Amino acid sequence: MTTAIDTMKLADLLRQAAKAEILPRFRRLGSSDVRAKTEATDLVTEADEQAERMMKAEAQRLWPEALFVGEESVAADASLLDEFASADLAIIVDPVDGTFNFASGIPAFGVMASVVSKGETVAGIIYDPMGDDWVMAEKGSGAWLRRPDGEAQRLRVAEPVALDQMVGMASTGYLPQDKRAEILGNLAKVRFLTNYRCAAHEYRTFAGGHVHYLMYNKLMPWDHLAGTLICQEAGAYAARFDGSAYLPHHVSGGLLITPDKESWDILRREVVTV
Amino acid sequence: MNFSDNDIEFLGDCLRHVAEEEIMPRFRNAAAANVSEKTSSIDLVTQADLRSEAYLTAAIRERFPAALIVGEEAYEADRSVVPALADADLAFVIDPVDGTFNFAAGLPVFGTILAVTVKGETVAGLIHDPALGDTVVSLKGAGAFQHKRNCEPVRLKVAEPIELGRMVGAMSFSHMDEPDRSRIAGNMAKTRMTFAFNCSAYEYWMVSSGKLHFIGHPKLMPWDHLAGVLTHQEAGGHTAKFDGTPYRPGEISGGIISAPDKESWQMIRNEIVGYR
Numbered sequence: 001m002t003t004a005i006d007t008m009k010l011a012d013l014l015r016q017a018a019k020a021e022i023l024p025r026f027r028r029l030g031s032s033d034v035r036a037k038t039e040a041t042d043l044v045t046e047a048d049e050q051a052e053r054m055m056k057a058e059a060q061r062l063w064p065e066a067l068f069v070g071e072e073s074v075a076a077d078a079s080l081l082d083e084f085a086s087a088d089l090a091i092i093v094d095p096v097d098g099t100f101n102f103a104s105g106i107p108a109f110g111v112m113a114s115v116v117s118k119g120e121t122v123a124g125i126i127y128d129p130m131g132d133d134w135v136m137a138e139k140g141s142g143a144w145l146r147r148p149d150g151e152a153q154r155l156r157v158a159e160p161v162a163l164d165q166m167v168g169m170a171s172t173g174y175l176p177q178d179k180r181a182e183i184l185g186n187l188a189k190v191r192f193l194t195n196y197r198c199a200a201h202e203y204r205t206f207a208g209g210h211v212h213y214l215m216y217n218k219l220m221p222w223d224h225l226a227g228t229l230i231c232q233e234a235g236a237y238a239a240r241f242d243g244s245a246y247l248p249h250h251v252s253g254g255l256l257i258t259p260d261k262e263s264w265d266i267l268r269r270e271v272v273t274v
Numbered sequence: 275m276n277f278s279d280n281d282i283e284f285l286g287d288c289l290r291h292v293a294e295e296e297i298m299p300r301f302r303n304a305a306a307a308n309v310s311e312k313t314s315s316i317d318l319v320t321q322a323d324l325r326s327e328a329y330l331t332a333a334i335r336e337r338f339p340a341a342l343i344v345g346e347e348a349y350e351a352d353r354s355v356v357p358a359l360a361d362a363d364l365a366f367v368i369d370p371v372d373g374t375f376n377f378a379a380g381l382p383v384f385g386t387i388l389a390v391t392v393k394g395e396t397v398a399g400l401i402h403d404p405a406l407g408d409t410v411v412s413l414k415g416a417g418a419f420q421h422k423r424n425c426e427p428v429r430l431k432v433a434e435p436i437e438l439g440r441m442v443g444a445m446s447f448s449h450m451d452e453p454d455r456s457r458i459a460g461n462m463a464k465t466r467m468t469f470a471f472n473c474s475a476y477e478y479w480m481v482s483s484g485k486l487h488f489i490g491h492p493k494l495m496p497w498d499h500l501a502g503v504l505t506h507q508e509a510g511g512h513t514a515k516f517d518g519t520p521y522r523p524g525e526i527s528g529g530i531i532s533a534p535d536k537e538s539w540q541m542i543r544n545e546i547v548g549y550r
Contacts, residue, residue, distance in 0.1 A: 027406070027422075104485045106476065107382045107405055130382050130405065131302055167375075173467050184468075185460030192448040193459075194375075195469040201381055210379035 018129035051095035085249035094222035098198030110200025114225035124226030137233035168213030203227025293404035326370030360524030369497035373473030385475025389500035399501030418508040432511040433484035441487040478502025482509040
């Protein structure tokens with residue numbers, strides 16, 4: 001499937017923004033550069049704002065017909081969130097995913113972009129500034145790990161395993177308090193739970209076949225559209241907790257991603273007891 | 275036995291050497307990493323582990339021929355090396371790649387850990403970050419410092435104590451057995467945020483620099499904990515086993531919690547670990 005946007009060109013834009021605005025600020029932030037947005041653990045940094053500004057200017061020059069949506073743009077104009085899901089063409093960007101890690105000097109953060117056309121995600125890109133490579137997918141064309149020297153490697157999800165052998169990641173911080181305790185308790189049934197506080201790296205790890213489940217509750221599109229498409233193109237089964245497909249206009253309803261439908265059903269029954 | 279600045283510098287050089295020669299060239303390089311499973315899919319060993327431990331063991335042995343040198347591979351070959359830490363005159367405890375799962379998955383969250391013990395007491399700890407090149411160095415009684423290339427060392431300090439509902443913490447319940455496993459997992463909902471980096475090197479650095487409030491582990495293999503516990507203590511924190519007693523070289527069971535102070539330690543012990 002071809003889109004009106006050259007995915008590689010968009011991928012390069014993410015890399016340029018990381019090199020110009022994100023990496024130079026990593027581990028150099030003074031405490032004054034990090035300010036609380038809604039609470040102490042929801043940080044926004046200069047890197048976020050400057051990288052989004054750069055990507056927006058360049059994207060509007062290259063693809064003037066596309067609506068540009070970033071976390072910072074939405075903070076300024078919430079109506080963008082309603083508009084992009086039905087737009088003919090939109091680019092959704094998360095300039096620094098994993099801002100808490102970034103601000104703490106932990107090298108688990110990423111830059112993500114997705115392309116949405118008429119209510120459907122058609123391309124997803126996750127750039128890792130530390131490793132200087134991308135995982136990306138165009139709908140129908142598989143998921144790929146690409147390096148700037150042109151090397152490309154096709155990604156494939158892990159083989160399914162039994163519940164007590166599953167290793168994966170779940171974000172429980174946005175669940176209601178009573179459900180949070182219950183689901184954390186249920187997670188004792190799997191072999192291993194990790195959580196890197198960075199969707200970019202979690203999706204990357206899943207698409208590379210290293211883990212067996214991803215679970216999220218809060219679904220802001222810049223955090224999840226790119227990663228979900230990449231995982232699906234790597235062979236994953238992805239659905240909201242009620243079994244319905246996750247679409248660009250969804251911001252709630254949870255998201256569970258597994259290597260296959262059977263693993264999804266087991267986790268939905270045994271762990272995601274919402 | 276006194277440990278000189280030259281000795282610490284020597285150990286730091288050794289850690290940087292293995293990072294550059296043995297670890298980073300194999301990172302995100304599947305063919306060279308040559309991953310194999312030890313006991314399960316999350317207990318992995320790579321060529322980076324094996325070759326780094328071999329290099330560090332040889333380099334330390336040359337400088338300190340009489341010292342006991344303990345690493346995971348040495349322990350596989352001879353399990354008596356761990357209890358011997360309780361009274362060895364001089365010992366070095368090595369974790370060449372702590373966070374092997376992350377390393378193998380391509381996530382740059384792993385570290386090299388080195389502890390020095392003298393007659394059953396940890397006197398020095400080094401935690402090196404191969405991907406970024408920083409080293410946290412702690413010396414008994416002299417504080418914990420983060421050393422960055424071309425920068426003045428920064429003294430580490432734990433977080434200010436706050437109420438449990440505002441704390442960010444990590445408790446590795448995935449390594450626990452029932453009934454602790456699901457009880458402690460559920461209790462983590464009492465905190466503001468929980469996460470798991472699956473890497474002691476990072477967790478101890480974070481808890482010692484106030485980037486998170488507490489960490490806890492059920493398994494006490496010395497290469498995962500000795501250097502980190504000294505670092506946390508030197509950064510002003512309180513670390514003890516679940517029964518309240520200090521954690522000492524040679525011990526491998528009992529569970530451990532690191533918290534900003536004794537009062538928060540007791541709160542986490544009661545509210546998170548709960549009945550035992």
